Amino acid sequence: MTLSFAPFLPWTVIAILAAAALVLAVAGLLRGVRGAWLRGLALAALLLAIANPLLTNEEREPLSTIVPVIVDRSQSQDVQQRTAQTDQALANLRERLARFPRIEPRIVEVRNDENSDSPATNLFSALSASVSDVSPSRVGGAIFLSDGQIHDIPNATPDVEQTLGFKAPIHGLITGRADEFDRRIEVVRAPRFGIVNEEQQLTLRVFDEGRTQSGTANVTIKMNGQEIGNLQAVPGRPIPFTFKVPRGGNNVMEFSVAELPGEVTTANNRAVHVIEGIRQNLRVLLVSGEPHAGERAWRNLLKSDTSVDLVHFTILRPPEKQDGTPINELSLIAFPTRELFVEKINDFDLIIFDRYQHRGVLPILYYDYIAQYVEKGGALLIAAGPEHAGQDSIAMTPLESVLPAQPTGQVNQGAFFPRLSEAGKKHPVTRGLEGSGDEPPHWGRWFRTVGVEQPQGQTVMLGASQDPLLVLNRQGEGRVAMLLSDQGWLWARGFEGGGPHVALYRRIAHWLMKEPELEEEALTARANGRMLEITRQTIGDNPGDATVKFPSGKTETMNFTQTDPGLYKIERRMNETGLYEVSNGDFTTLVHVGAVDAAEFKAMISTTDTLKPLADATRGSVHRVVDDANRVVLPDILPVRGEVRVADNDRMLIRMTDETVLKGVNTLPLFAGFAGLAALLLAFSALWWREGR
Template sequence: MSWSITFEPLLEWTWLGAVLGPLALLALAGLVMRQRGATFRAAAMAALALALLNPVLLDEEREPLKSVVAVVADRSQSQEIGDRSATTDAAVEELKARLARFPQFDVRVVEAGRASDTEDRTETRLFGALDSVLRDVPQSRVAGAILVTDGQVHDVPERLEGSNAPLHALITGSEDERDRRIRFENAPRFGIVDRPLSMTYRVADTAGGQDAVSVRVSVNGEQVSVETAIVGEEMSLDIIVPGAGRNIVELSIDRLEGEITDTNNRAIALVDGIRENLRVLLVSGEPHAGERTWRNLLKSDAAVDLVHFTILRPPEKQDGTPINDLSLIAFPTRELFVEKINDFDLIIFDRYQHRDVLPILYYDYIAEYVENGGALLVAAGPEYAGAQSISRTPLMAALPGLPTGQVLEQGFFPRLTETGERHPVTRELEGSGQEPPNWSRWFRLIGIAQPEGQVVMDGPNEQPLLILNRKGEGRVGMFLSDHGWLWARGFEGGGPHVSLYRRIAHWLMKEPELEEERLTASGRGMTLDIRRQSMSDDPGVASVITPSGERLDIPLQLESPGIFTASTTVDDIGLYQVANGDLATLAHVGPVNAPEFAETISTTEVLRPLAEATGGSVRRLEGFASGLSMPGIVPVRATGATSGRDWIGLRTTEDSILRSVNRVPLFGGFLGLGLLLLALGSMWWREGR
């Protein structure tokens, strides 16, 4: 309750001045000249002025507002080291108990670092949480903030704008902590497959020194070498990029005795492998309408170096033309099929037949090339069913099917088989999702008997059209029709010849994304995504080992034919091991080498400048086992000191809420009228004497 006087004039101030001004001058002149009755006239004029000004006594009932205290608990991953988490829990509970003794404080507790947002998990962002909890509070009502943290905070501002509240920090952990860590200094994002990639790294130790440390180097989960590093020095490292796509390079060191954590004893780099141009040898036999289809497709692929030969003049052709007059290039058979055959990633025979251009022994070299890991594609035409078929050469050992001699000449729609609906080469091929397929017909099919491998497309009467087979270490594909060019020419609307031909070629050249059995995993925020390609009906569950060593079994769900997926939200940032059947892979969740683990030693120095600038303090919470060394809490006024040797101060506010107001006019009613008449009567009486 508070009392105050205010004026509610009966006239506007302009009229009051016009009325009271001259009267005040007359009363003042009388007093100065000491005229008789001047005092009574002045009193009468004053009574009139008060009556016109109408003074009112206000009785206000106010409710004082509480000062807001923010308590921010650091729940980031570095707080899980040692007994920091237990110390934080105990400190927060003790703070809540002590602050509850002061009714003038409104205590708000917020936790930072447990959000699903990746950024909140990889960095200690306490001031973002502090801003959110005080967003609806005027600065005049903020009593102060108390942070319970290990001191490694990554969003410390230079100053707290517009705030007069103290910032106090209570630090978990001890002063004598030691940590050794490893990190990449230079890690390129891209590298050429099967080529060396130069990187640099550094091993750091809070204890200093220049000890020699053994560093284990692993690529995609397999250890490739053990390097020796000098603590504190930048070290060089060369690795061989093993494959296209994402590769995980991991460096790890042993944990020291007494080291607070080994979380940062590993460093991860993600390297995307890029293949050098793939070398393809295309040999075209008898000229036909679709001869340039394969050439145009391969030449349009920037990742392919194409060597193309067309057999225009077989040896048996004799027309008397002198050799010197022929504008033809001799087929370098020995150079291509003996000396440099292993330089090619793929050999394509497009309607090729044996016509003594290649010595019969060279077919055996090609079969051996496939057996040792090479790739062969046969685009067959009617010649494959004839007497000069390459199936009658030593190459037959590598072929997935031998001809029956039948050549079917009729219109038909190429269709995916049940296997083809799952196989990555033909899966979800554009136009295959309806019956009949949304592409044009073909009109020729070469018959074969007892196909080996996987029949992914067929023709009339379910006869094989496209066969994919693994032979030894290599792969073989066979197209049993030469009418694919109809799709390229747009006949009856055409068809997806580009995607089909390109997938066939890249599957033969062992593109990882086109493997029938493949397991991949990746991180998306704090979510682990698992993708399994399989030809089976049920690949089972995926077994996941987290960075902390916990094992999870995650069921895989059918997404589409041949594709099974799963997603799960995880808590830890780091490297996850995923296995399913005979396949295993690695995935890194969260940012690589997150700042949260770059510095894990608890410290008072990061927050000290800001705390002292606000009048606050930074002090350690002593060992949890022997009890917490908690400072006392003292409410202080706006201008008082806010920290001492063993106490911390929180400011109290003078803000309040007005509940009610009672008005008492001081010169109104009969009382005011009586006083006014008394003053005027006294003046008249004095003047009349």
């Protein structure tokens, strides 16, 4: 109950009237005027009525105490029984807080940011957002339900209350068990690029967390699915590993460490690293059997690539054509056959025979060396002309054993449009060649092909009457391609609009040199931020679905969508960060989505140590939600009036707020109505009575 005024006149006027009334009253008393004190009282009553005094009574209602409950739903909470523990503990906590009508819990569930490439568990940011719209004095405490792996905990400094924005206890309810342990592996340092067949070195490290590190751990290393090494790693120590990059393009290295029985999760027991193979100074041997218009197309293509060291020989005059010209007057050099085809044959990445025929320039034994070169992993391209169908064809030499097709002896003359076969529409060497989608194809015609018998491998291009034009085949560990026409130069010269000779020749060469993007059957996966893209190349039928194993251990079947003949893709935005395993039939690949060094996976064991310093600084507490019998048990909740001065390790203290909200105001005018009129009449009647005596 309070006294207030609502004057009918300004206070200045009332003050002047009061001063005048005081002067009159004092003057009357000093002069001894009878009834002067009654006149003073009457004037005072009149002035009080003008001031309009009011008795005010406010109706207030106590405000509730806000208690944020921050629930950790990050990926580290998905391991073992933590999800079930969190669900049960949250249900029990809701029931306990409901017993206190003046406590208002604010449940906030925090998940990893799906837009972040490097996810972390940021619970205190969620806490700040949850209490941003209330007065700090209404916050009675904060409860964190987590595994303890929180990455934005403020330092427990004396001004931590200013950092938090309120002065109340911080409590932690920790899922998981105290005896947890985990093993993980990470690549500490590794090159992103490497020259093919040159030694590279990386460093990796194994961590055993939550247990005494002793003994060694077996680490298996794979390159593109093939095991290339085993290491015995001492946990905690960096381990160097030396390797060679086997091929150009992307090379996927997989590292897996033997799991420990009973460890928290095996999701971080594997790691991947992608290294880009760079071919340095590719060595190509081009042997032309005779000068012709087509050899320039091959030469120009290979010379235009600065990474290619081209060795080109053209047989200008075969041995049987002797004209008596002295050797010192010939502008020729001796063909170094032994050096090229015996001593240094394995130094070449690709050998091309362009309209070459056996005329005794190469000893017959050397063709066997070339065949062995292919069987051991070499690459051979036959660009055939009419001579390939003759008696001196190199198909009649020991090279026959690696050639995918044998000539019939016929040369087919006549104009035709080179077309893709059904296999060629799917094969990465010819798929999507510019102009191939039209009928007839949107490119110039050719006029000659060499007839062959039913070829092995894949016939990806056809000539007239569906005759084979381009044949690709794997032989032993190597590869062979046969282009059964010498008319490709017509495209290079722009005849009838030309054609995609550069793309075709380059793809043939790269396929022969085993570039991974041109593999007929391949499963690849790459990540761009959180977007996972899975690509399946095949020259067969629909490959079916892909099975994707998530970092959390769950699996999901995903459907491929055909984007081109022989090319199928899956694009999906993933909500988990970590290592994914993708499989389709006999093919398996690994891909890491998000940052490799994401804080969410650097530590997976449950801990009370991270939150305890802050809880102690704010007089809170930290408790595990499961006991030794694996039962969910929560501490009691104790509301406290006023500031929390002493921590209680057995209970969670909640500081109750004393703030209220105004619901209404009741006012009583003291000089209003009959009461005020009666007071004034009494004063003036007393004055009149006294004056009348």
